[in-house]
Amino acid sequence: MTTRHRATTLGAHGGHGGTMERGFVEREHVAGVVRAALGQGRHAREVLRLRGGSKKGVYRLVLDDASTVVLYVWHPDENYWPAADEDPADLFAEASGADLFGAAHAQLTALGVRTPSVHLLDRSRAHYPADVAVVEDVRGATLQALLERDPAAAGPTMAKLATALDRMRGSAGTRIGRPAAPGPRDGDCARIVLDRAVRHLAEAAERVAGIAAARDRVAGRLTELAAAVRPRRAYGLVHGELGPDHVLVADDGDPVLIDIEGLMWFDVEWEHVFLRLRFGADYRWLETPDLDPDRLRLYDLAMNLSLVAGPLRLLDGDFPDREFMLDIAGHATRRVLAAL
Known part of the structure; x- marks a missing residue:
């Protein structure tokens, strides 16, 4: 067919x-x-x-x-x-x-x-x-393209995106998980992120010499950061990979979210670590008060480890845009080592 x-x-x-x-x-x-x-x-x-x-x-x-x-x-x-x-x-x-x-x-x-x-x-x-x-078919540019071409014109869309994120954050859940699937038995987001980061560290150390050399120090830093996180049992709705390339701009300036399959109730700090990473200086539009700094520190290191292991694993297959993925993994490697 x-x-x-x-x-x-x-x-x-x-x-x-x-x-x-x-x-x-x-x-x-x-x-x-x-x-x-x-x-x-x-x-x-x-x-x-x-x-x-x-x-x-x-x-x-x-x-x-x-x-x-x-x-x-x-x-x-x-x-x-x-x-x-x-x-x-x-x-x-x-x-x-x-x-x-x-x-x-x-x-x-x-x-x-x-x-x-x-x-x-x-x-x-x-x-x-x-x-x-x-x-x-939302035929407007991605938000990423608009920010690069005309940051001032992107202001109203960024403000609307901030409002959308507030609505998602306000959709409080008492469990973690996706709308279509039950959450895991362990309701501790920080523990889930830590366990995943340890796996990604092992995977990255097999592929990247710099991380292999610093593996024990990275593991110790993860443990230290996780120990500082206090328990929480209230979660917001997060997209999971909300970069400016996953937002289209409609004719009326509305932000239109795409690649939404990863939507879940989780710590909103996980979303904001990714937003800060992907939006750079434009994250100022999306900053929100009352985020937990201990979670942000743990999730930042964990996110960077995932951005080393994930892209390199993808390149075990035949993904065509190879240089892009290698660039992501290289930048993330530098951020992991800089966190020590």
Whole structure:
């Protein structure tokens, strides 16, 4: 049903590891999906695969009247992450799939936080041999592009994004976990982050000489930071990877959140560590009072360890934008060592 594309597999150190073929969506494959989403008589004139996704396929469909929608496809051929044995109860296990998307979309919509509107969410496999969604095509730039081009013009959107984050933070939960899945038995966010960071440290030390040399010191620092965190049993709703590239700007300036499958109730400090990292100086728009400085310190180091281990693990497969991932891992390595 899909056209086969050969992809070269490179090892994490840049060596060629082999080849594989992936099937991507072509125009003739989406006829049934378009009819189910938009009605009989509608069809796609063109299918354009958009860059950036590592877990699902994202395509712009140009329709018969020149309007556009976006197609999400959750299929193994669209997932570049190497297979891994994961505990289903692990909050940070691969956040992908139509169920997670649907639940996250419903939760955000109920809060008045904008995401692309959904024309179709189909798990039946009746129109395509994978779960799919057809959603609104928000044709404005990403917030990242707007901030780079005209920071002053991005001000109103940043202010609206801050309001959206306040709404998410105010959606207090008494358990941690995703809207579509139960939370883990251990309700201690700091312990979950610490355990994950220890695993990432071991993984990073196998791949990066500088971290291997400092492994004991990094482990000691993690333990020290975790010991300072006091218990908490109230959580906010967090996106999980809310960089400016995961926010589209609508024609009215509204921020539109995408890649929402990782939405969960968790410590909001986890979100703000990522926001601070990704927005840089523009984080000033999103700062919020009453964040726990002890959690911020622990989560900052843990986040950087994840940004070493994760991108290098992704490069065990055939992910195409290799230099970008190596750059992320390199920057994160420097931040880990600077924290000692």
